[in-house]
Amino acid sequence: MIEQVKASWGHRRQSGLAALYRLIDGGAIFISLLFWCRFFDHEPAAHWLTIGLLATALFIFFAESVELYRSWRIDTYSHMLGLTLFAWISVCTTLLLIGYFSKTGQIYSRLIVGSWFLSTAAVLAFWRYGFRLTLFYVRSNDHNTRTAAIVGITPNGLQLARNFAAEPHLGIRIRGFYSVPESENCQQQLLSTIPYKLLGDVSDALAAAKSGSVEQIYIALPMREEQKIEQILRALADTTANVHILPDLFFHKLLHSRWYQVGESHVLSVYDTPIVGINSWVKRLEDLVISVVLLIATLPLLLLIAICIKLTSKGPIIFKQLRYGLDGRPIEVWKFRTMNTLENGDTVVQARRNDPRVTPIGRLLRRASLDELPQLINVLQGQMSIVGPRPHAVAHNEEYRKLVSGYMLRHKVKPGITGWAQVNGWRGETDTLEKISKRVEHDLHYIRHWSIWLDLQIVIMTPFKGIAGENAY
Known part of the structure; x- marks a missing residue:
């Protein structure tokens, strides 16, 4: 009887937490709006209170729709954050559409609305993170277990x-x-x-x-x-x-597996990609923003490198090599030419230390990974991403897929200019089975744990760990 009371109390405790989440969300949305009204010297008149109440109701509706108020005890914060932002973006979109079609948008200050939209997203994200850490501390001390x-x-x-x-x-x-x-x-x-x-x-x-x-x-x-x-x-x-x-x-080493339903049939997806639906849009936006910023920032350097290549050796400035892209579809990957040869057939010999095929300027470019900069064009074209498994020449792909189990699963996402393997030291020549196995292991880890935050972490780490190194030649 005592145990039944404990279990019942446990269920009420979970319901209480869900109610607390709703209360804090509503308070965050409403208080944030009132703050910005005061900050910009606007009285919180009836129309502001109305939009605040509507936003609160809409957020709770969208949050319930994506099961945001369920237990997150053994789920990830990145998943919770994604659903939270999705619900709030849905609210913002709905409010903008209501304002547009009802022709009432002009009565609201764009500055207040914009500040409110952005700050509320941050508040909804950060209070959840802090509360999650608090719960972790409490549970570690044998409470709420x-x-x-x-x-x-x-x-x-x-x-x-x-x-x-x-x-x-x-x-x-x-x-x-x-x-x-x-x-x-x-x-x-x-x-x-x-x-x-x-x-x-x-x-x-x-x-x-x-x-x-x-x-x-x-x-x-x-x-x-x-x-x-x-x-x-x-x-x-x-x-x-x-x-x-x-x-x-x-089977083992499932790749982003999930259950889904076809009519009355339940199917387990074994090898799949995490970058679908809204994730694909977010990933594409990330690629466009970062590639455009980098192209603009490095434009003088790109021109200087192109001139140096043209003046120091014969051949094209850009070398386009056939490689496998998303789902194993062939793409032409752009690089600054760093060799006197243009290997792109059934046999491609990887660059080695003191390789005589590498030009003097090419040696400098490869050492600093500057030869990869033209791949920003591949990113703009949608063939590559800023972050993802590095693409290999087709000849190497056909060789490695026979040697390493799960090798072709790397192609469940777009190839990248930098990746998890590169910032962990597995770049350069793959002259041993251990090297290519480690690279594949890190690439599959990236796909299993993909998130925008992981992408940003890799981008930040790349200048320090992913560009130069003893394997860069």
């Missing part, structure tokens, strides 16, 4: 338990494991290696879930044991516990 248990003594389940133990700020406390009779993968001897209890079998798990002593249950059986999983799920449907399945699938 959830009791959990794992059904199935499997390596996958043991790894999940270790992961939760390593991240106490998530507030998930694993009480122990429940065994599954006759399960081919349940290995009770594994429990002796870690500090977790064997709490019983599936019937005990069901009793604990009904009593409320366990709020979260993770089923860690292999997917081939479908019948056992179905039986356990059917039994747990008679409880109020949150039930999760930890899939032990026959």
Whole structure:
């Protein structure tokens, strides 16, 4: 009975947090508007109060639509931030359309509205970040926690338990494991290696879930044991516990996997890209802004390099090499010519240290990665991004895809001028299997964890770690 009261209080606590989020959001939107009215010496007249109330109602509506007020205990801040900004941008767009079609926009100060739009976005983002850190601190000190248990003594389940133990700020406390009779993968001897209890079998798990002593249950059986999983799920449907399945699938290294629905069929996307929908628009805007700024800033340098190349060696200023782009489609990548040869066929020999093919001016350009600057044109054309996996010559692609598992998954996003592998030291010649494997490993890490913030981090790191180096020749 006591455990049921605790569980009920836990659910009310979550509902209370959701209500608090709504209250703070509404206050942030309304107070921000009043601040800017006062700042620009405008009285908060009725029409300002009306737009403030409308914006608050619209934000809560859009936030509910994208499930912004659900539990974010084990989800990322970048995901929360993306949905928050999406909801607020939707509010701003709706208000602008209402003002335009109702012809009431002229009664509002553009300066106030613009300041309000921008500052509210920042406030909504930063208060969530601060509150999230506060919750992490509270949960690390054993408050606002959830009791959990794992059904199935499997390596996958043991790894999940270790992961939760390593991240106490998530507030998930694993009480122990429940065994599954006759399960081919349940290995009770594994429990002796870690500090977790064997709490019983599936019937005990069901009793604990009904009593409320366990709020979260993770089923860690292999997917081939479908019948056992179905039986356990059917039994747990008679409880109020949150039930999760930890899939032990026959494939590995999933790339931005997600569930989606086709009619009544549920499909698991195994290899996919994170840069779709609104993310693709944001990524494209990032590419356009940064490439235009860099082209304008480096225009005198580009002209100087072009003149030097023309005066010091025979051949074109720009070398266009065939490489693979998004989804493996061929693109022509632009570079300043740095060699006396123009290799672009079935055999392409990578530049090596003291390579005799490299021109004197080309050696300087390659050392400082200035030969890559014309790829800003590729970015403007939409063939490349500022940040992404570096493209390789087609001949090298065909060679590496046979040697490195998952190599072609690099092409699930546009290739980039700089990337996660480059700022982590994996640039230059890939003359060993370890080098190309490490580069692919970092490229896939980038795709799995992509965000605008990661892109900006890489852009900032590039001048310090991604341009010059011992592998640049």
